[in-house]
Amino acid sequence: MDEVKILPMEEKKKRSLNFVKLRFYLLMVITIILIFISIVAPYMVPNDPYATDIRGRNLPPSQEFLFGTDSHGRCVFSRVLIGARTSISAALMLVIITFVIGTTIGIVCGYYGGWIDNLFMRIADILLAFPDIILGIAVAGIIGGGLFNAMLALGLTGWTQYARVARSNVLTMKEDTFIQAARLSGNSDLRLLFRHILPNIIGVLVVIATLQIGTMMMGIAGLSFLGLGVQVPQAEWGSMVNSGRSYLQIAPWISLFPGLVMMVTIIIFNLFGDALRDFLDPRINNSS
Amino acid sequence: MSQPILEVHNIKKTFGKGKYKITAVDDVSFQIMPGEVLGLVGESGSGKSTIAKLITHLQKVDEGNIFFDGKDISNIKGKACLEVYKEMQMVFQDPVGSFNPRMKIGEAIKETLCHLCYNPKAMSKAHMKEAIVSLLKQVGLKSEYANKYPHQLSGGECQRAAIARAIAVHPKLLICDEATSALDVSAQAQIIELLMELEKSLDMAILFISHDLALVSCICDRICVLYKGQEVESGETKGIIEAPKHPYTKKLLSSVLQVDIGE
Numbered sequence: 023m024d025e026v027k028i029l030p031m032e033e034k035k036k037r038s039l040n041f042v043k044l045r046f047y048l049l050m051v052i053t054i055i056l057i058f059i060s061i062v063a064p065y066m067v068p069n070d071p072y073a074t075d076i077r078g079r080n081l082p083p084s085q086e087f088l089f090g091t092d093s094h095g096r097c098v099f100s101r102v103l104i105g106a107r108t109s110i111s112a113a114l115m116l117v118i119i120t121f122v123i124g125t126t127i128g129i130v131c132g133y134y135g136g137w138i139d140n141l142f143m144r145i146a147d148i149l150l151a152f153p154d155i156i157l158g159i160a161v162a163g164i165i166g167g168g169l170f171n172a173m174l175a176l177g178l179t180g181w182t183q184y185a186r187v188a189r190s191n192v193l194t195m196k197e198d199t200f201i202q203a204a205r206l207s208g209n210s211d212l213r214l215l216f217r218h219i220l221p222n223i224i225g226v227l228v229v230i231a232t233l234q235i236g237t238m239m240m241g242i243a244g245l246s247f248l249g250l251g252v253q254v255p256q257a258e259w260g261s262m263v264n265s266g267r268s269y270l271q272i273a274p275w276i277s278l279f280p281g282l283v284m285m286v287t288i289i290i291f292n293l294f295g296d297a298l299r300d301f302l303d304p305r306i307n308n309s310s
Numbered sequence: 311m312s313q314p315i316l317e318v319h320n321i322k323k324t325f326g327k328g329k330y331k332i333t334a335v336d337d338v339s340f341q342i343m344p345g346e347v348l349g350l351v352g353e354s355g356s357g358k359s360t361i362a363k364l365i366t367h368l369q370k371v372d373e374g375n376i377f378f379d380g381k382d383i384s385n386i387k388g389k390a391c392l393e394v395y396k397e398m399q400m401v402f403q404d405p406v407g408s409f410n411p412r413m414k415i416g417e418a419i420k421e422t423l424c425h426l427c428y429n430p431k432a433m434s435k436a437h438m439k440e441a442i443v444s445l446l447k448q449v450g451l452k453s454e455y456a457n458k459y460p461h462q463l464s465g466g467e468c469q470r471a472a473i474a475r476a477i478a479v480h481p482k483l484l485i486c487d488e489a490t491s492a493l494d495v496s497a498q499a500q501i502i503e504l505l506m507e508l509e510k511s512l513d514m515a516i517l518f519i520s521h522d523l524a525l526v527s528c529i530c531d532r533i534c535v536l537y538k539g540q541e542v543e544s545g546e547t548k549g550i551i552e553a554p555k556h557p558y559t560k561k562l563l564s565s566v567l568q569v570d571i572g573e
């Protein structure tokens with residue numbers, strides 16, 4: 023007769039721990055590969071992504087054109103690859119910039135309080151009252167379209183997330199004993215903020231940042247889809263989906279593949295964010 | 311007669327506004343002589359810890375003056391605070407919580423050394439390490455503790471490390487805010503022993519804040535009893551223990567837990 027094996031606590035912990043770690047490392051590798059592909063894309067495209075060929079328009083996927091061709095006869099596969107560069111690098115850059123600015127504002131607001139805190143938090147409240155896309159349309163209306171302006175429009179509200187989380191974390195942490203002890207050790211305010219407080223709250227913020235990559239990518243693609251972001255003929259997933267819109271019935275691959283790739287990319291980044299959160303959570307993974 | 315190292319003059323501190331106003335410290339005065347151990351006793355909520363924070367400038371005094379080594383430090387800011395911290399240090403109630411969880415013990419002690427003791431640029435790494443190790447040795451910790459994180463240490467060990475950090479500056483005054491309350495009885499006794507040893511060898515004054523009158527009466531030269539933010543009685547330890555005047559002191563004395571063991 024089989025004996026039911028009961029795993030000791032330690033063993034159980036070890037197993038779940040391994041899963042969390044494994045998932046994190048796996049997704050990290052996939053994410054790195056993705057970013058790597060976006061960087062080397064110009065050197066691995068099979069066809070010139072900008073070469074038009076009026077006779078070879080709307081061709082279905084074949085060996086030569088893996089994802090088919092669009093209404094101007096351009097290779098969709100090559101354009102998706104090149105577009106990865108625009109989409110991923112723009113989203114990454116946007117996240118990094120908003121992360122740095124938002125975090126700095128947040129911890130300064132939380133630590134000093136007073137009028138600085140009031141000023142920035144009210145600005146954040148106002149910005150959060152606008153839907154991203156509406157604000158993007160407004161910005162594009164005022165200063166024109168283009169990738170940079172689209173990023174500006176998204177960045178305008180993007181920093182508020184980090185600022186709010188950083189601020190609330192600093193508020194609870196600044197009364198901690200070790201902060202008082204650090205002050206007695208002669209640390210300056212600046213050192214206190216960036217050497218003692220920041221390392222203790224950065225985990226949460228990094229997780230938000232990773233999850234924001236997908237959101238930002240979607241935002242940029244959304245604005246491009248509306249014609250307010252990246253302008254044609256430059257390849258970008260959102261604008262590519264848009265350009266295939268009128269051929270959906272005769273050549274669905276023009277919109278389908280950029281959309282599919284975008285979906286997969288965003289899912290990977292979001293999964294990576296989730297895995298990172300679990301990885302950093304001391305309750306789930308307390309070996310780090 | 312020599313000058314007191316710390317003189318607290320009618321200090322007041324209130325929290326909140328209007329209906330919710332709470333007077334945490336109300337008109338308290340005391341002084342500590344160099345090399346003396348003064349016990350500050352009171353139940354929780356009596357304002358002991360607030361007084362410690364006021365003296366160390368972690369909170370601002372509303373009224374009154376604090377003189378440290380003859381200088382008025384009640385309203386100093388920035389750089390002047392650092393000068394005070396070079397001669398006055400504090401040990402906190404929560405041993406593990408008083409260290410940055412992401413910093414090794416050695417790094418934490420190094421911070422004090424860099425900011426308050428030496429010019430870090432003029433000091434070699436080996437020299438700095440030596441200084442940290444000798445401080446750890448002084449409080450009875452092995453040198454490898456410098457490379458450990460606070461959560462890897464027990465409460466007692468952590469409190470030793472906190473004391474090492476505090477005495478790095480050779481303070482003239484050490485404030486112990488419930489420094490032993492979070493420890494078990496045997497660790498408590500060891501920490502008290504260590505503090506008394508250091509008090510003699512470093513010739514520093516100690517302001518020992520505690521709720522435990524029995525403990526305070528064992529180690530302090532003088533005692534100051536607080537009740538609801540006010541000072542109700544102060545004087546030589548012997549006088550207070552043998553002949554308490556204020557009813558609250560009497561109550562505190564009689565509330566010492568006694569266990570009769572039948573034979």
